Amino acid sequence: MIYCEKYTILCSFYLHCDPTESHYLKLILDSIFCSRNGSFLSEIIWKRSIHVLSRKYFNITNDIIFLYCKSKNHKFNPQFESINTEELKKSFPYLEKETGRYYSSYGLEIYSNNYNKHETRILDGKEINTLIGWKWAQKSLDEKIAKNPYLIYWTKNGRPRYKIYADEYKGKKIGNIWDDIPSLSSTSKERLGYPTQKPEALLERIIKASSNEGDLILDAYCGCGTTVTVAQRLNRRWIGIDITYQSIALIMKRLEDNYPSSVTENTEQLGIPKDYASAKALAEKKNDRTRKEFEKWAILTYSKNRAIINEKKGSDKGIDGLSYIFSENNKREKIIFQVKSGKVNSSHIRDLRGTIEREVAAIGIFITLENPTKDMESEAISAGFYENINIYTRKINRIKIVTIKQILKGAHLDVPTVVNILK
Known part of the structure; x- marks a missing residue:
């Protein structure tokens, strides 16, 4: 969605879908926009791929992008093909x-x-x-x-x-058939691992066509943040919404890597824990999926988005997240994360120690909502230290207990890691 200067006036609305659902969705969009003084403007055919093969029907190589407007005063800036x-x-x-x-x-x-x-x-x-x-x-x-x-x-x-x-001459005006922007290949530098990730060039064309600098861009399903990243580069204001903290963390990391620190410092994050009460409320949600967001938030916040979340359903084998630490000869060793939101005791630390030994990991991080007992702290100390004098000049606790209160106060993983969450 692209807003103009006032939040209350929705100027342009884009919906991206595949051809199997497009005709149903258009009926719904017509009923929403056209019955309320809005208009259907374009059905854009995006030829995203030429590598889909079928013996029983014509190859489907395109997606559909619908463009609607709510106001007759919507903005539209013609786009042009480049010419050498x-x-x-x-x-x-x-x-x-x-x-x-x-x-x-x-x-x-x-x-x-x-x-x-x-x-x-x-x-x-x-x-x-x-x-x-x-x-x-x-x-x-x-x-x-x-x-x-x-x-x-x-x-x-x-x-x-x-x-x-x-x-x-600006070039030939671009119509509603877009065949000059390929989908992302598996080796593309933009690729972040999201199966539905769109190329930045696609979002750049959409944003430039329907907005000017300073206008507001809303992506209600922002995923890995391509819309947000492009909007920032094009000097638009933006709002990104997603239901998983992992997406929000990825977007913040993407902004951090591509823009000055002032961008992330001035970005307001809503809907994530800001204090102990909100963290506890998230951890105690009845829905398993929502509770999983507590684990993601805790791990990614503590690791500064340098961890990989274990998304496997069922038994996680004692691993909620992973990161890696450099060892000798550029080898990697695991850092294992475990997160607990209920009552905890020393048996949890012994279990983590067993997981570290089984996985041949270097370090284990135990994140807990509740304060640890003295027995837990003693058990963690007894696990000893990770030492590698050729790489690190200090000893690192083999098992480290971190509370949610400490994370909320700014505690974070202070060892150099190698894995980037964006890949």
């Missing part, structure tokens, strides 16, 4: 001696405007008749010639044409 220098020279081969500009000429008489085919136009003091139709009214033509007295080109037969100049 060689193509530009071929398209504009003629030199205007008076100015040194290269140009090409186009018909001033066009069939599509045959409603004015019996009208005359005055050019260079001559009355010119046509049986076809004129591109512009006399007033518009006079204004253009006043700005550029060399605009009109006369053919050998004495018919007028108008010039388009190479230095003013």
Whole structure:
């Protein structure tokens, strides 16, 4: 969704889907927008791939993007195909001696405007008749010639044409069939691991077409944050919404890696724990999926988004998250995260110690909502230290207990890690 200056006026709405559902969704969108003074504007065909093969039906290589508006005052900025220098020279081969500009000429008489085919136009003091139709009214033509007295080109037969100049040419206007933006390949530098991730070029075209700098962009299913990242680069304000903390953490990491620190510092995050009460409320949700968000939030906040969440359903084998620490010869060793939101005791630390030994891990991080008991702390100390004097100058506790209260006060993983959550 793209808003203009006031939040209350929704200017443009884009919905991206595949062809199997597009006809159903269009009926729903028509009922929402067209019945409330809105309008259907475009059905964009995005040719995303040419690598889908089928023997029983035509290959499906496109997605559908619907564009609607709620206000007749919606913004639209035409977009243009890029053109290289060689193509530009071929398209504009003629030199205007008076100015040194290269140009090409186009018909001033066009069939599509045959409603004015019996009208005359005055050019260079001559009355010119046509049986076809004129591109512009006399007033518009006079204004253009006043700005550029060399605009009109006369053919050998004495018919007028108008010039388009190479230095003013933006490219061919883009229509509703987009075949110049491929989907992301598995080796693309943009690829972050999200199966539905869109290329930045696609979002850039959409945002540029329907907004200006300073306008507000809303992505209600922001996933890995492509819309947010592009909106930030194009100097738009933005709001991103997602139901998982992992997505929000990934987006913040993406902003952190690509923009000055002031961007993340001025980004307000809503709906995530800000104090112990809200963290406890999230941990005690009855829904398993929501409770899992507590684990994700705790691990990713403590690791500063440098951990991988264990998404496996069922038994997690004592591993809620993983990160890695450098060892000798650039080898990696595991850091295991466990998160507990209920009552805890020393048996949990012994279990973590067993998991560390089974996984041949370097370090275990035990994150707990409740305060640890003295027995738990003693059990953690008895696990000893991780030492590697060739890499680190200090000892690191083999098992570290971290409370949610400590995380809320800014405690974080203070060992160098190698895994990037974005990959």
